[in-house]
Amino acid sequence: MNYSDRKSPGQRTKDRPGAGWWSATSAGGSGRTFLAAVTVGGLLLSAAGVAHADVVYNNLDVSVDAVAEDMPLNAGGVTGTTTLAISAANGDGKNGCNLTGSSVLTLGLASSNAAVATVSPSSVTFSSCGDTKVLTVTPLSAGTATVSATQSVNTTGGTFNLSPATFTVNVVAPAPANTAPSVTMAGVMTGESYAKGAVPAASCNIVDAEDGNSTVAATLSGITGPYAADGIGQRTASCSYTDGGGLTASGSATYNIVDPSGPQISYTLNPGTPNGLSEWFTVPLILSWTVTDSESPASLTTTGCEDQAISADQVKIAYSCSATSAGGSTSKDTVPVGLDATAPEVSYTGAEGPVGNNGWFRGPVTATFTGVDATSGPAAQTASETTAAGAEGAAIEVRSPVFSDTAGNASALGAVTQSFKIDGTAPVVAYSEADREPNAKGWYNAPVTATFTGTDAVSGPAVATQTATSAGEGASVVVGSPAFTDLAGNASEAGTPSASYKIDLTAPSVSFTKLSGTEGANGWYTGPVTATFTGTDALSGPDSAVKTTVSSGEGTGMVLASPAFTDDADNTTPAGEVSSAAFKVDLTDPVAKFDSVLADAYFRSLGTQPTCSATDAGSGPASCAVTGYSAEVGTHTLTATATDNAGRTSVTTQTYTVKAWEPKGFYQPIDMGGVLNTVKAGSTVPAKFEVFTGTTELTDTSIVKMGVRQITCSPLAIQDGIEITTTGNTSLRYDSTGGQYIYNWKTPNMPGVCFQLSMTSADGSHIDANFKLK
Numbered sequence: 157m158n159y160s161d162r163k164s165p166g167q168r169t170k171d172r173p174g175a176g177w178w179s180a181t182s183a184g185g186s187g188r189t190f191l192a193a194v195t196v197g198g199l200l201l202s203a204a205g206v207a208h209a210d211v212v213y214n215n216l217d218v219s220v221d222a223v224a225e226d227m228p229l230n231a232g233g234v235t236g237t238t239t240l241a242i243s244a245a246n247g248d249g250k251n252g253c254n255l256t257g258s259s260v261l262t263l264g265l266a267s268s269n270a271a272v273a274t275v276s277p278s279s280v281t282f283s284s285c286g287d288t289k290v291l292t293v294t295p296l297s298a299g300t301a302t303v304s305a306t307q308s309v310n311t312t313g314g315t316f317n318l319s320p321a322t323f324t325v326n327v328v329a330p331a332p333a334n335t336a337p338s339v340t341m342a343g344v345m346t347g348e349s350y351a352k353g354a355v356p357a358a359s360c361n362i363v364d365a366e367d368g369n370s371t372v373a374a375t376l377s378g379i380t381g382p383y384a385a386d387g388i389g390q391r392t393a394s395c396s397y398t399d400g401g402g403l404t405a406s407g408s409a410t411y412n413i414v415d416p417s418g419p420q421i422s423y424t425l426n427p428g429t430p431n432g433l434s435e436w437f438t439v440p441l442i443l444s445w446t447v448t449d450s451e452s453p454a455s456l457t458t459t460g461c462e463d464q465a466i467s468a469d470q471v472k473i474a475y476s477c478s479a480t481s482a483g484g485s486t487s488k489d490t491v492p493v494g495l496d497a498t499a500p501e502v503s504y505t506g507a508e509g510p511v512g513n514n515g516w517f518r519g520p521v522t523a524t525f526t527g528v529d530a531t532s533g534p535a536a537q538t539a540s541e542t543t544a545a546g547a548e549g550a551a552i553e554v555r556s557p558v559f560s561d562t563a564g565n566a567s568a569l570g571a572v573t574q575s576f577k578i579d580g581t582a583p584v585v586a587y588s589e590a591d592r593e594p595n596a597k598g599w600y601n602a603p604v605t606a607t608f609t610g611t612d613a614v615s616g617p618a619v620a621t622q623t624a625t626s627a628g629e630g631a632s633v634v635v636g637s638p639a640f641t642d643l644a645g646n647a648s649e650a651g652t653p654s655a656s657y658k659i660d661l662t663a664p665s666v667s668f669t670k671l672s673g674t675e676g677a678n679g680w681y682t683g684p685v686t687a688t689f690t691g692t693d694a695l696s697g698p699d700s701a702v703k704t705t706v707s708s709g710e711g712t713g714m715v716l717a718s719p720a721f722t723d724d725a726d727n728t729t730p731a732g733e734v735s736s737a738a739f740k741v742d743l744t745d746p747v748a749k750f751d752s753v754l755a756d757a758y759f760r761s762l763g764t765q766p767t768c769s770a771t772d773a774g775s776g777p778a779s780c781a782v783t784g785y786s787a788e789v790g791t792h793t794l795t796a797t798a799t800d801n802a803g804r805t806s807v808t809t810q811t812y813t814v815k816a817w818e819p820k821g822f823y824q825p826i827d828m829g830g831v832l833n834t835v836k837a838g839s840t841v842p843a844k845f846e847v848f849t850g851t852t853e854l855t856d857t858s859i860v861k862m863g864v865r866q867i868t869c870s871p872l873a874i875q876d877g878i879e880i881t882t883t884g885n886t887s888l889r890y891d892s893t894g895g896q897y898i899y900n901w902k903t904p905n906m907p908g909v910c911f912q913l914s915m916t917s918a919d920g921s922h923i924d925a926n927f928k929l930k
Contacts, residue, residue, distance in 0.1 A: 210254045210285070211243040212263065212305060213320035215392050215410060218377060222319040224302060229273065229295035230403070231327045233336055236293040239346070239410040240305070240321055241390055242285045244382045252457070253285035253382060254314030261316060262309035265291060272299035273325040279308070285382060286482075288390055288410055290346055295327040334401030337364035341374065341409040344393050348409075351416035352387055352451055352482075360395030360407060367399045379413060383455035388415055388482035415483025419449040419456055423477065423490055430494075436532050436563035437495045440467040445477045452482035466495050469531045496563035500527035502556045504574040505538065516577045516615050516644030520545060521552070523574050527559025527567060534562065543578060548614045551575040579614035579644035585637045586611070587655045588621065599696045599725030600659045603627070610640030610648065617642050629661045629695060660696035660725035666718045666734045667692075669702070673741075680740045680775050680802030684708065687736035691721030691729065698724065705736075710743040710774060745806030746772035748780050748798035756813040758849040759919035762787045768808075770798030777801075784809075789816040789919040816921045817854065821845025822913075823896070826925045832873035837929035838905040840886070846896050847917050855890045855897075859918040862888055862899050869910035869928055903929055 216225035216238050227236045242261075244253040255261060262281045267274050273295050280289040293303065305321040340363075343356040350356065358374035374393035381389025394408035424444045432438035443464040449456045461477035472494035478487040502525055509521035522542040528535065539557045555570030591605040604626045610617040622638045636651030669690045674683035685707040692700050705716045717732040752766040770780035780798045791813045799805045823844040827833055835841055843862075847854040888899045901913055907929050916922040 209248045209315035209317045210245050211317045211320050212240060212261075212282075213243060214238045214240055214291075214323050215377070215408075216323050220320045222322075225323040227293060227303075227323055227325045228404075229293065229325060229327050230330050230336070231295050231298050232330050233295060234338070234405065236295070236325070237346075237408065238291050238293075238323065239390075239392065239408075240280065240289045240291060241380065241410075242282055242287065242316075243380065244285050245317075248315045250312070250314035254312035254316070255282060255284045255287075256312070259283075259312040260309060261307070261312060263305040263318070263321075264308045265303065265305055267293075267301045267303050267325070269299060269301035270296075272297055272301040272327050273303075275303045281309070286390070286412060288347065288412070290410070293325050295325070298327050298329050300327070301325045334399065334403050335365040336403040337362055337367065337397050337399045337405040339363075339395050339397050339405040339407035341393060341395070341407050342371070343374070344409045344411045346409040346411065349412040349414045352413055354416075355391075355411075355413055358393030358409065360397070362395070362397045362405070364397070364399045364405075366401060374409075383452050383482045386415075386452040386454045386482065388413055388452045388455055415449070415452040415455065415481055417449075417451060418484035418486040419447055419458075419479035419481050421461070421477050421479055421486055421488040422446045423475075423488070425490075425493065432496065432532075433564040434532070434562045435492075435494070436472075437466075437493070438497050438563050438565060439495075440465070440497070441493070441495065442466070443475055443490065443493065447477065447479045449479070449481040449483060455480075455482035457481070466493065469496050469498050470494060471531055494532060494563070496529070496532035496561060496565060498529075498531065499565040499567040499571075500529040500537075500559040500561045502527050502559055502567050502572045504556070504572055507574070507576065509543075509576075509578075510580075512579065512615075512643075512645035513618075513641075514615070514643045514645075516579050518644050518646055519578070519580045520547070521554070521576045521578060523554040523576070525556040525559075525572060525574075527556075527561075529559075529561035529565075532561045532563035532565075543576060546580075548578050548580060550577050550614070552578045577615065577644070579612070579642060579646060581612070581614060581642075582646040582648040583610035583612040583617045583640040583642045585609070585640050585648045585653060587637070587653050590655070590657065591623075594658065595724075595726050597696070597724045598658055599723075600626075600657055601661060601723075601725040601727045602659075603661075604633075604635065604657045604659060606635040606637075606655045606657075608637035608640070608653070610642075612640075612642040612646075615643035615646075626657060626659055629659045631658050631695065632656045633659045658696065658725070660693070660723060660727055662693070662695065663727040663729040664691035664693040664701070664721040664723045666690070666721050666729050668718065668734050668736050671736060671739055673707075676742065676775070676803030677778070678775070678801050678803075680742050682742055682802050682804045684743075685714070685716065685739050685741055687716035687718075689718040689721075689734060689736075691723075693723035693727075696723045696725035696727070707739075707741055710741040712740045713738050714741055715739075740775070740802070742772075742774035742800060742802035742804055744772070744774045745804050746770045746774075746777050746780075746798035746800040748796035748806055748808045750782070750794070750796050750808065750810055753810055754785075754794060754812045756815060758815045759789050759817055760787070761849065762812075762814055766794060766796075766810075768796030768798070770800070772798070772800035772804075775800045775802035775804070778803075787814060789814050789921070814919075815850075817859075817917050817919045818848045819845055819915060819917055819921050819923050820848070821896070821915070821923055822925050826913075828923070828925060830873060830926070832870065832910065833925060833927045834930050835903055835927055837903055837907040837909075840900050840902040841913075841927070843899040843901055843913060843915070843925070844891075844894070844896050845899075845915055845923060847921070853895065854917075855892065857888050857890055857897065860888065860897060860899075861916045861918075862886075862901070863914045863916065864901065865912050865914070867910045867912045867926060869908075873926065903927065905929075 213220040305318045343358045362370045377392040379389040392410040396406040398404040426442045445461040459478040472492035475490040505526045509517040510519040512518040556572040559567045588607040588609045636654040639650040640648045669688040673681045673685035676682035686704045703719045716736040718734040720731040722728040765785035768780040770777035784795045786792045795807045886902045910928045
């Protein structure tokens with residue numbers, strides 16, 4: 157068999173299987189240099205020193221480059237075939253084969269001159285780099301056509317170089333009068349896969365009517381594909397035969413050499429077994445994978461087979477390792493591996509208890525805690541703790557209990573604490589003060605507002621002070637405290653404590669008692685009238701109080717208003733609340749007037765007593781009387797007393813004098829002036845004297861009275877003897893001749909005794925003389 161490379165003159169390059177770099181000059185002498193590296197099976201991969209995409213190429217020659225290969229055909233002769241394959245390359249952002257997983261590459265195929273040759277199929281789809289697609293070219297007429305590929309679908313995320321897939325179809329006219337030979341492949345078939353080490357021998361059966369039939373061994377290409385180094389990949393067995401008439405026939409079969417078995421996968425864990433409960437690890441662990449494929453190690457790829465250093469908590473996971481080689485795919489799962497090195501997370505979830513106000517509780521509180529473990533579980537568990545009995549305060553703490561997860565991790569006792577405000581005690585209430593002080597006697601005369609103070613050592617009172625106001629009156633009015641509520645809602649008992657007050661809201665009751673004053677006649681008062689009123693107050697007192705008011709002025713129908721009365725609580729009944737009984741007052745004295753004036757006169761010469769008359773502008777005159785009239789010697793006052801109907805009186809006076817008579821004597825022989833006259837006892841002594849009323853001498857002896865009385869003799873008195881005596885008995889007479897009275901006094905016969913001789917006239921005038929008898 158032989159192979160012909162039908163490149164244009166000057167373009168032909170010498171195939172050089174083997175590794176290494178080589179260069180060639182393209183047609184037209186452009187001097188473009190290609191660098192190529194032989195990778196597998198003698199297939200030359202060439203590129204221009206740029207990033208490489210996966211290459212789609214045909215197998216018309218052993219090189220993979222951008223130069224279109226030739227496919228020589230005879231018009232109307234047998235069809236030509238070539239196989240498209242993919243060579244993986246790195247550097248396009250996706251290392252290795254772009255076709256991984258379920259990604260595909262769909263190419264459209266077309267002839268540049270369908271009149272010369274057509275290509276089928278018109279579209280091919282690759283799903284892996286091991287896929288090959290056979291193209292059939294039908295020659296129709298002599299000429300040249302270019303078959304090229306265009307990308308229509310690419311889901312790989314990588315890029316593909318389609319230039320090496322392009323080839324040129326040269327169709328020549330049919331050979332004259334020579335039957336073309338035919339070549340068929342035997343042993344291997346295009347598209348078949350054969351296990352490495354068990355590939356059938358490839359041969360060619362040549363049928364030629366003119367030259368005869370023969371069988372020859374096929375020419376084997378190098379193995380191509382990404383795993384050619386392992387003897388895995390694509391190989392083409394081909395034959396080319398030219399008969400004696402110059403007609404050529406060729407045949408080829410491209411088949412795959414495959415790995416008959418997939419990779420082997422195993423793993424180890426360190427620690428080898430779970431150290432916790434329920435098959436859980438509670439310490440970090442290492443997962444190590446071992447993946448091998450002895451048939452095609454270069455083709456071996458893995459997914460998820462990375463060794464794992466597991467240090468973070470995780471739920472139980474069955475790790476998977478998938479390996480793919482030319483022999484297929486294998487996967488293995490680990491036992492579920494779970495790491496839970498963390499105790500359950502504890503949180504406070506709620507509380508129950510006697511709920512008060514403002515976030516306070518009024519008694520023991522039961523706190524509920526939840527332990528959550530998202531790794532080993534349980535997902536949630538709850539437990540409760542209750543505050544100590546009697547505990548009160550703004551931060552009463554409850555500690556969470558111990559929570560354990562499935563793996564055996566346990567939370568700390570008190571991992572979470574929750575504070576509560578607890579106050580189960582009502583405020584303490586105390587009386588503070590009244591809104592004012594009582595009066596000096598301890599009484600109030602208006603309602604009293606008492607202030608109470610509430611204290612609460614825990615939550616504090618909602619209102620620190622409150623007031624309550626008294627109702628009613630009495631000697632002990634109790635004002636109880638209102639209820640005090642603390643911030644927690646505890647309330648004290650209303651009315652406790654309390655304060656007691658003396659409260660009198662009522663002014664004294666006032667009544668008229670009596671009138672008093674200087675009572676006159678006929679129901680009249682003759683001076684200011686005093687009205688007596690009595691105030692009584694049965695509560696604060698006094699029980700009875702008396703006050704008076706005094707009238708002013710005069711008249712009839714007068715009344716007096718009560719004065720103000722104030723009780724001990726300072727309640728005052730205003731003045732004028734009560735009036736007295738009506739009364740009459742006459743304050744004006746009547747006027748008395750004498751009807752005549754009595755002139756001075758001597759005794760027994762006085763005129764008659766005058767009369768008087770009365771006038772009165774008040775109650776009116778009632779009478780007028782004159783008193784004090786006297787005819788006796790002396791100065792006298794006549795009083796005219798006027799009396800009105802009220803009994804008031806007034807006086808007017810006049811003074812007169814009743815002048816005394818004027819006695820003269822005793823004349824000689826009697827010495828006067830305190831001289832002690834001595835006379836013989838038994839003798840008669842003439843006592844001579846005169847009595848005048850003015851200038852008129854009186855002569856009537858009846859108006860004269862003589863008298864003698866014994867006196868004590870004074871040794872100091874001057875003594876003078878009586879020179880003249882008379883005889884006869886004692887007698888009194890008026891001597892009209894001498895114009896005098898003569899009284900002959902016969903002295904007693906009592907020598908050594910002293911006597912006083914007296915003359916007393918009717919008006920009381922008198923003269924005296926002293927005597928000593930011898």
